Amino acid sequence: MTDALATADAPADLVLTGGRIHLFDDAATAASSIAIRDGLVVAHDDDARTLAPRARRVIDLDGRTVLPGINDAHLHAAWLGARWPALFFGDHEASHDEDSGPLVTTNRERRAALQRAWRLLASLGITSYTEPGIGPGEDGGPTGCFGTSMLDTYLDLHREGVQTSRVTLLRLFGTIDGEGDLEAFRTGIQAPAPATDDRWLCIPGVKIFADGIPPMRTAWVREPYADGSSGALLTRGPDGALDAFRQMVRLAHDADLQVAVHATGDRSIAEFLSVLEEADAGPRRHPHYVVHADLAFDDLIERMRAIGVGAAVQPLIAAFTHAWASGTLGAERAARAWPLARMIDRGILTTVTSDAPIATPDWRASVDAAVRLLSEAGIADSTASRRALVRRMTVDAARQDGASEWKGTLSAGFVGDLCVLSADPLDPGTRVAGIDVDATVVGGRIVFERGTTPDVDAEAVAAEATA
Ligand SMILES: [Zn+2]
Numbered sequence: 296m297t298d299a300l301a302t303a304d305a306p307a308d309l310v311l312t313g314g315r316i317h318l319f320d321d322a323a324t325a326a327s328s329i330a331i332r333d334g335l336v337v338a339h340d341d342d343a344r345t346l347a348p349r350a351r352r353v354i355d356l357d358g359r360t361v362l363p364g365i366n367d368a369h370l371h372a373a374w375l376g377a378r379w380p381a382l383f384f385g386d387h388e389a390s391h392d393e394d395s396g397p398l399v400t401t402n403r404e405r406r407a408a409l410q411r412a413w414r415l416l417a418s419l420g421i422t423s424y425t426e427p428g429i430g431p432g433e434d435g436g437p438t439g440c441f442g443t444s445m446l447d448t449y450l451d452l453h454r455e456g457v458q459t460s461r462v463t464l465l466r467l468f469g470t471i472d473g474e475g476d477l478e479a480f481r482t483g484i485q486a487p488a489p490a491t492d493d494r495w496l497c498i499p500g501v502k503i504f505a506d507g508i509p510p511m512r513t514a515w516v517r518e519p520y521a522d523g524s525s526g527a528l529l530t531r532g533p534d535g536a537l538d539a540f541r542q543m544v545r546l547a548h549d550a551d552l553q554v555a556v557h558a559t560g561d562r563s564i565a566e567f568l569s570v571l572e573e574a575d576a577g578p579r580r581h582p583h584y585v586v587h588a589d590l591a592f593d594d595l596i597e598r599m600r601a602i603g604v605g606a607a608v609q610p611l612i613a614a615f616t617h618a619w620a621s622g623t624l625g626a627e628r629a630a631r632a633w634p635l636a637r638m639i640d641r642g643i644l645t646t647v648t649s650d651a652p653i654a655t656p657d658w659r660a661s662v663d664a665a666v667r668l669l670s671e672a673g674i675a676d677s678t679a680s681r682r683a684l685v686r687r688m689t690v691d692a693a694r695q696d697g698a699s700e701w702k703g704t705l706s707a708g709f710v711g712d713l714c715v716l717s718a719d720p721l722d723p724g725t726r727v728a729g730i731d732v733d734a735t736v737v738g739g740r741i742v743f744e745r746g747t748t749p750d751v752d753a754e755a756v757a758a759e760a761t762a
Pocket of ligand 1: 369373427650
């Protein structure tokens with residue numbers, strides 16, 4: 296492969312050689328070497344090896360695997376950093392009681408929470424994520440993790456240039472997992488998002504909470520639950536919940552904001568789509584999308600496809616709540632819920648995400664859960680099916696970020712965001728959770744090296760011991 300950029304004289308900042316480097320370009324290329332200069336991929340294979348002798352740093356992969364940096368397209372980093380290692384599902388379940396007061400109150404605590412999350416994500420090979428919902432509706436909120444002051448902390452750290460993760464941040468004008476008021480939303484979106492360097496902190500749109508979750512019977516559904524209830528919208532306004540919801544989506548769309556709607560129930564998803572259909576919405580640089588989309592049945596997936604609406608889904612949450620949701624939805628409907636296989640098959644923009652700290656931010660566990668979800672849908676475990684899943688955490692996630700031209704693959708000219716793994720997660724039968732993340736690189740800079748970078752868990756334990 297010949298890259299014109301490789302002929303430039305300056306030494307490369309980083310060269311990785313002797314491994315299996317999955318570029319995740321359209322041709323599904325695997326290179327054996329890669330070179331990064333000034334934050335960008337400049338060469339592969341022989342051209343990259345030529346740059347090794349003069350490079351500032353060379354990593355001998357010794358047969359190991361490289362993937363593009365993982366992009367978790369729905370992850371509450373501030374909340375995760377404040378709670379870690381406590382999660383809601385999985386190991387360390389809910390060891391923090393939210394009633395015992397806010398997790399963070401001071402600027403120092405907010406900075407510490409974000410920086411702890413960034414160290415944790417770097418140790419996992421994650422180089423980008425979406426922080427889905429920060430704004431004035433959560434000022435004085437119970438956790439302290441989602442209010443305006445957290446947005447200010449993000450902006451401070453962004454301006455200081457200390458980020459080790461690229462962030463897409465959605466503004467929130469209601470409450471997290473709670474009600475949202477139409478007038479507050481209308482006023483809120485009139486204020487422009489702060490100016491930032493989009494490659495590190497991009498603030499393209501808004502998060503709207505439509506409903507709750509199926510196991511709690513709070514997802515708004517077309518067919519009632521076993522007890523006869525149907526859930527409801529969380530939006531509020533003078534002409535009722537549905538009018539408020541429809542107006543919010545339309546206002547944000549007309550203001551050219553990306554709209555991400557927390558919608559698990561099929562009725563909520565249908566109403567979101569109908570507003571966009573009436574607005575003649577089509578493909579956009581920052582696509583609108585449904586967060587969770589648990590009950591996105593076939594007719595809804597076709598409508599999403601027609602107007603370019605994506606879905607950010609969480610296989611780990613599906614695994615943890617499936618049996619519980621069967622009790623409220625009935626077995627037949629629960630069997631059609633979490634239609635990841637269908638979404639991939641129909642080619643809609645789909646991101647596989649953690650929703651951490653709800654589930655672990657460890658994408659390796661998400662891949663394993665997604666492999667099981669696909670196999671339940673009759674899709675055999677293969678390199679192709681695994682590649683399709685990892686695309687959901689790289690290529691499609693970059694598309695959701697409106698960043699397809701510069702991140703998500705390791706093609707020449709793309710940012711040098713990658714992770715080095717002890718084994719290849721694309722090999723069928725591999726338990727991905729058993730693979731080590733050996734190094735993480737963001738913009739050509741090594742932000743984590745196993746055995747060298749201090750362990751974030753050990754740090755948390757030490758902090759607790761001295762508290
Ligand atoms: Zn969430």
